Structure formats: C-alpha cells, structure tokens
Amino acid sequence: MKKRYNIQNMEDLHAQILVLKSDYVVQGDQLKVNVKGYIKQFTIGSLIKKYATPSAFLKIDDKLNISSKLMSLVLPLLMNSTIFRGSGFMTKALIGLATSKMGKTLDAEHLSAIFNSVKSWFNKPKEPTKKGMQIDYGIPPDSETY
Template sequence: MKKIRKYNIRNLEDLHAEVASLKAEYMMQEGVLFSDTKVYLKQFTLGGFIKKYATPSAFLKIDDKLNLSSSVMSFVLPFIMNTTLFRGSGFLTKTLIGLASNKVGKTLDAEHLSAIFNAVKSWFSGSRKKKTKEGADVDYGIPPDSETY
C-alpha cells in the first residue's frame, strides 16, 4: 500500500525546503538500510559461521539436532575410508562402507573423538621409563667396604 503524502507548498522557497527535507530523509533511510543489510550479510560469511558454530561448546553435544563434530565426522569418515583403506574396491563395497561409516560418524561426538585420540596416543607414547632389573643391586656410589654400608 502506497503512502500518500500531502504537501503544503505555496511558493518556490517551500518547494526547495521540501526537496531538501526529502533528500535528508532519503539519505537517512539509505544509511539505515545499508547498515542493516551489512549486519544481515555478515552472519552468512565464513567468519560469522565460525563465531556461531565453532565455539568449544558447539563441539560438545548441545542437543540431538546440533552436534557439529558428529556432523563433520559423518561426512569425513566415509571419504577417508574410501580413499585410503578401500581404494581399489568396487562400487558396491565402497557404497556399503560409506553407509556404515556414515552411521558410525553420526554417533561420534567430541568426547568419543578425544577418547579415541588419547587411546591411540597412548599406544605410541607408552611408558619410556627404564625398568630396573629386580635381581641386580643398585649402586649408590658407596663402596661395599665402607663403614657406612
């Protein structure tokens, strides 16, 4: 619906004043519209998505609908499985592996991923302490004929 304005213009000065006020109103509305559009478009940039979803709490399970780590894993895990382990497999095998790893990827969340990472890390790091032989005497640097022995 178009807004009808009534102008009270009687002479040339009133006309110029009305044109100036309309230009000022136009410029003000343009600035407001430009800033609102800028804010609206900023939420759809890569930085806006990172600020919204890539927080530490977003990687944890907020609710069943939004679980960023399991969503990423449901896409990445089938790709990794098909390109590394099952590279020479046929179409049917790759499809079945893709479906199975997609389901497994959806169940993984940040806690499961960190537990798996820590388990794999413990396999490679292990305990690096030298074990002493139980039967051997420990040499403390004191000779056995010493009076303090």
C-alpha cells in the first residue's frame, strides 16, 4: 500500500524528508527497546524466576509426574547402595522392584509432606504462650512471698 504525500515545492519535500527521518529514528529506538525486553524474557535468570518456583514445579509435576519418575529411578539405587549394600543379587532385585513401584506412587505433594514430617522430628515444638497469662512458679497467691 503506497502512501501519497502532498508535496508542492522543494520546501515541502525537505520538510517531509525531515519528518520521515525523525519517524525512522523513533521507530528504530522503539524497536531496540522492544528487542531488549523480548530477549530479557528468555535469559536464564528470568526463566529460573518464572519456572523454578515451588508452585510452578507442582503445576508441571501434576502434568508430567517428574518427581515420581525420578523417585522410581533414584530410590532403588539409594536403597541398594546404602541399606542393602552387602546383600545378594536376588535381594537387591526384589528391593529394586519394590522401591521402583513405591517411587512411582510418590509425587511432589507426598515428598513435601514426608520432608515436613521428618523436619518436624528435628525441630522442637514451641509452647504457645498467651499474653496476659501468669506463669505459675508453684508459690500460692496468698503467701507472703508473692
């Protein structure tokens, strides 16, 4: 689609050339800004910020079951190399089958629940203290020392 300009004399032509050059510079600057923003979307840091959040991992894991596939591969290797290190071939094969089946049933929610329960074993539960509640030292309130 051709754009027609109403140019009557040399002054109109020079004015139109200046307008077109300024439009060219503005569009070039805007294109640079847009390209920088587009490239910034796909840098490693921005991709990590976008996809490496726990909620994003759970969403991806619901679709692909990455954690269950990973656990079905890692769990037999871990069990056979630590707990059942000196056992025979048949024992290792049975443990491998059992733990790979168990690993397939684990997903990210189960793993986070297991992690939280193990973490709670090592953390001491804090007693909830209420404000305004007096601490009982074993001294009766009607004694002279109170």
